[in-house]
Structure formats: structure tokens, C-alpha cells
Amino acid sequence: MNRHSRYLFSFVKTNKSVIRTSHFTYYPDPPTPAQNKQKMNMFQAINNAMDIALGEDATALLFGEDVGFGGVFRCSINLRDKYGKDRVFNTPLCEQGIAGFAIGVANAGATAIAEIQFADYIFPAFDQIINEAAKFRYRSGGIFDCGSLTIRAPCGAVGHGALYHSQSPEAYFAHTPGLKVVVPRGPIKAKGLLLACVRDPNPCLVFEPKVLYRAAVEEVPADAYVSEIGKADVLRKGKDVTLIGWGTQVHVLLEVAELAKKDLKVDCEVIDLVSILPWDKDAICKKTGRVIVSHEAPLTQGFGSEISASIQEHCFLYLEAPVKRVTGWDTPFPHVFEPFYLPNKYRCLSAIKEVIN
């Protein structure tokens, strides 16, 4: 389904104003202690992770729509040349086929890294992912599984992606036992999470915020490493309000925390949840007494609902204000109204004022 993707890709590439006018400022991760580092943007870090995965595991396969020539977001560039057409290849344009094929590859014990071109187009594969991949081990009593399966999909707002190039579908999958779901916030995290997912013995989904592919640049450790699935990262310590987000929204929240400090004298803690399923309950409870959860996806039944309910259940006595959710509206993701749709820093800042008073 790359009807508009090439256009999108070239737009992002040539029109720097997309990044200049974007709704967030990128906050790179602090430098890692690794000796051997390389400056990479997020698509390069993902490419590097897949290069390592294909290099260390001769059964590993990489496939999807337009993956062969390098992918519409360049994530698989040069990999076909390096590993051959039988390992890095295009599939027919059919998401249910890609997911089903990947499950079969994993059934046979090989490693499958499947790409869905946009997270918006993962829904034709919903049945294969929910009814098959997630339940394979359980229903067979553990004699068969598809644990060596990873599905990657670009997600989230990109400035002009409208209804079908902007969605954040993580909550649909968070309701499915048997899956692991992660969202990286930048290149270092993306590489570590992708390698962790490829090696994890369970089917994993990686939703990659596409606006970060080029906008996010960091010094990425060149060697292989994994970032733990199921563990949140505290990116900024604070004592007054806890801000929780994932993906691009983490960068909105980091900026909001600075604004809150400057304008409101409020000390915010910022947590990147990283892993949607399973998610890190211990990281978010009993800290500041005030919590704001923020995500791009719509409010109703968004993953913020799960977090809020859980905080209310486990941290009731510590709460000094109701848990506040700042999210996309309960509408499809619009084209020209995107600036009004997103849970931007101004809406997050208002929410901080609300929970403080």
C-alpha cells in the first residue's frame, strides 16, 4: 500500500520545513558509554539493527512491500545486496499474506522480520496477528510457536499524513495476550528494541514513529546490544508531576517539562513507557502523586485508559489529583487540521496547570 509513501518519503527528504515546523523538538538520548559509536538517524539505526540480525542468524529473513530496493523509508537499504534476494525480498502487496507468511517462517524455526509499510495498513493482517501469531503457542500447548517473528511498522503523525499515514494503533494490539508491543523514541532505542524483539522468543510488534526516521540523530553504539522489552525509561527526574508518553510524544513531554519548570515552577518527571505490552507498572506508581498520560492516538480506549485505570487501582492513596489524559481527539486523523488534532505542548502544559491546582 505505498500509494502515497514515495511522495511522503520524498517530501520528508526534500522539504526541511516539515521538520522545522513539526510539533516537537527532538531530545537526543544522553551519550552512551560505548567506545565504538556512529552518528545515525533512526532509519539508519534500524537498518544497522537489521544488518546485525541478518549477519548473526543465517535463517533470518527480511520481507514486505518494497523492502527489496531499500524500503520507502530506506530502512532496508543495501541489505538485499549484502544478504541476497532470497533473504531480503519483496512480497506481493497483501498485508494478511505478509503476516501469515511470517508466522509460517517462524513456525519452521527461522527468524522473520516482516515490514508493514504503514501501521495504518496493518489491519488487513489483524486476524493473522491476533488470532494466529498471538495464540500459536498457547493453543498448541507449547508444541508449536511463532516466537521468532517480528513485525515492524512506521506509525504516528508526520505533519501531513492524514487518515492513513498517521495512525498509532498500539492500543488495538495491547488488548491481545501473547504479543509484545514496543515503540522507540529515537535511534539508540530503536536499534536496541528491534534487536531485542528479533531475539525475543515471542511474536513482537515494533511501531516506529516515522517522523523520527530522519529528524532524530544520535551517536548510536555500533555493536549489537538490546534494550529490555517491558521496561520504561525515566528520562527526567521530578517531584511534582509525572508525565508519561512514548514515541514522538516523549519529546513533546520533555519540552513541556522544561516549559513547566520555567513558566510554572513545576518540577516534572518524564517517563518513556517504551513497551506497551507488557508494560512497566512499577516505573510509574507512587512517585509524584500527579500523573498525565499523553499519546497521539484517540482518547477513548487509548492505552492511556489502561495506565490511568491501573494507577487509580494501585496508587489511589498516593494520588493528589485525578490522572489526566492528553491525547488525540476521538476523530479520524485529519489532514489540514493536524495542528489542532495533536496533543501538543500547549495542551500538555494546560493539563499540568489543571492537575497542580
Added chain:
Amino acid sequence: MLSISRSAKPIQIVLERFKVIDRANSFKDVKTVSSLFVDKIKFDTMVAFAGHTSVFPGAKAAFVSQPVFLMPKDIESIPIYRVLDRDGKIQDLTQDPNLSKETVQKMFRDMILLNTMDKILYESQRQGRISFYMTNFGEEASHIGYNSSSAAALEIRDVIYGQYREAGVLVWRGFTIEQFIDQCYGNEADVGKGKQMPVHYGSKDLNFVTISSPLATQMPQAVGAAYAMKRRKNNDACVVCYFGEGAASEGDAHAAFNFAATLNCPVILFCRNNGFAISTPAHEQYKGDGIAGRGPGYGIATIRVDGTDVFAVYNAMKLCREYVMKESKPAVLEAMAYRVGHHSTSDDSTAYRSSAEIEVWNSVEHPISKLKNYMVKRDWFNEAEENDFVKDIRKKVLKQISISEKKLKPNWKELFTDVYNDVPLHLQEQMNELKQNIEENKSYYPVKNFKA
């Protein structure tokens, strides 16, 4: 004006010997091409552009100077390959698979075993002893005929992805009566740990991937498995994927056919066309030439066989296996049959078809009866021995039912295992919550039926 299409009479023009290029030997027959709204076209006019080959990336074909509207009826139905007639006589002696007496007897007995077990388990569902059942009546030959090739060409290492009406494959491979019935009871001996409905069998040892209810989902999976297997060093196994003609309407079937072809996967796509998907007759399922008719459209080698003829299935499967292994390409096999039993124990099929119709397929056209006739002719059939065999199987099945239903169910904690490779923290918490609730309300939970 739209009236053009009304005024001009559709005229079918039979072009002399308009041969379709390079089809499999099985149907090199003359093709006819009809053209609507054109009065008289001569072959010469139509191929005025002869020699001009298309350079479109999407298709290689000749140009014609008149519109050629290919009608479905212009393509002959793919013929049904059969070896045995209903009297058990081999029509074309070159097609005699020359199986040994032992092999044929095993085929026959496996069919009888499946049939006998089906009858009893069907009844036991009727008595409320198991929750659900699906019989294999009328389709025994498809399962046995396929797998009996193992004697000659197929091995247990070939991986099976099934739908749910292929228990005969398991019978042939050595799944025991005990294993079948334990699964139906979901007791502690069931390898599936009682998690799925009855007849959702699976066996790692026998390379039979665990059945799931969603239809056709196994099809692209089988294709993916075949792709991964073909990359193994010295691979000597293929994948066989079973599905019904109803499941073939699912999007996943399209995905599987197309992926198998474009990615050159050694997979045999085996369609059991038994005429019905629950109550929906085949003519409400598709308008084309069955499922086999779709194979060539995807660029896949295709064969249609008489699914009530165990030798035809055997020969065709042997051919398919040789082809997919040698060419590293898929094959489509459509086995024509009739679903003699109800769809499942939740269905009464006389609500949508006549008993008389069923009776024909349950007697003279039944795969067991055809093979029996063959054995009688060869003097390989002994009435008394077979009666004893059936009696023996009945006894074994009944005995196993009483054993299996007395076995404890698995420990209730198995409810939480195998969701992931380990039990993550949040599931451990939920397991503990249930444990506490069971302790507080012991009398309300059937704990005594479950392994401690």
C-alpha cells in the same frame, strides 16, 4: 448509448484451433474464444498484429485487432483424474499404483478406523460426553490417499497444515486412538493441555501443525513454512496445506496462492472440495471452475482428482510432491468429494439437502466402498477379518472413551502458561489472584476434576 450492448447479440465465435500457449499436458485441448458485439471476425483479422509482442511489464501477450472477450464458459473445466471406478476396477492399467497388499490393507483399515472412531465420538457428543465433534465421513480417501504416499514418496518429515477435517492424515501417521480421544476430552494427557475445542489436533512428532478454528489462516503460514524449509541445507521435505472449498473464498487463500507462486515455495495446496461450507453449496461459494480453476491464474501447476478414489489421490499426490520438490514451486490439488456427514455436531444438514442425495455418496460413491470393491476383486478382502477389525476398533474406542473421560483435566494454572514463553509478572499476579479466589470459594470451582 448503453443500448449498443442490447442491440448487438452476443455471438460466440469459435476460432479455428486457437490454441492457448503452453498449458500443462493435461489440458492441451482446443480453446475457443468468444467475442461480444462483433459479427464476423476472421482469425486473420484478429491477429493482424501478429508478431507484435507486448512490452508492457504487466503481461506478455500478443496484440489482436478486435476485442477478445474471454468468457468463463470458453475455458473447459479442468478434468477430474480418477483411477478406480465405483466397482473398484482400475480403468487405465497404466495408472495402477501397484501398491502392495499390506499397503492397501493399511489404507483400508485406516479409513475404517477413522470412520468407526468418528461414529462413536459423534454419538458421544450427542450424549453430552464431549462438547463438540466433526466427522470425516466421505473424505477419508483424501487423507489416507495423500499420506499413504509415504510408502513411496512422502515422509513424516513433510509438514502438514490442516483445516480440521483431516484426522485421517494423523491416523495414517500413527496418532493413536488414545491421543485423539484425550484431545477431545482436554484432559491432562492432551498435548494441547485442554486449551482448544475438540478435533483441534496437533503433533510435533508427526509434523502436523496444531489446528485452529479461523479458516484459511493456515494457508499463507504453510507457504511461509515451505519458504523457510526450502532454504535449509539438503532440505528433503515439503509442506502440504489442506483447506475446504469454502475456506478458499477467504482473503488468506488468495494471499497463499499468490505468495506461493511469486516466492517459489514447495507447498502443495490441497483443496477438499466437498460441495458444502456448512449449509452453503459450492454454487453459492464461487462461479468459476472450482478451486483448481484458480491455480493457473496464479501461475501454479494444478490438478483435479476424484477425492473418493484413494489411488487417484495417491498418484496425484506423488506427482505433486515430485514436482514441488524438483521445481521448488507450488502445486494446487483439488480433490472432489462429498461431505457425507453433517458439518459438525452443531449442524443438521438435512435442513439444506436431501437424505437421498446423501445416501448415494454414503454407499456406491463412498471411498471405503470403492476400495473395498477393489480389494474384493484382488481377493484381498476377508469379510470375517474386517468385521473383527471393526469390532476390535469399536471396543478400543469405547474403552478409551471411558478411560479418557476419567482422566483429570490439567492443573488450572495451565490457563496462564504458554501465553508467552515464560509467565510474565502481570500474569503471575493474575494467577495469584485466581489462586486466592479458588481457596476462598473452593466449592464453587470444579477443582477435584483438575490435576493438583
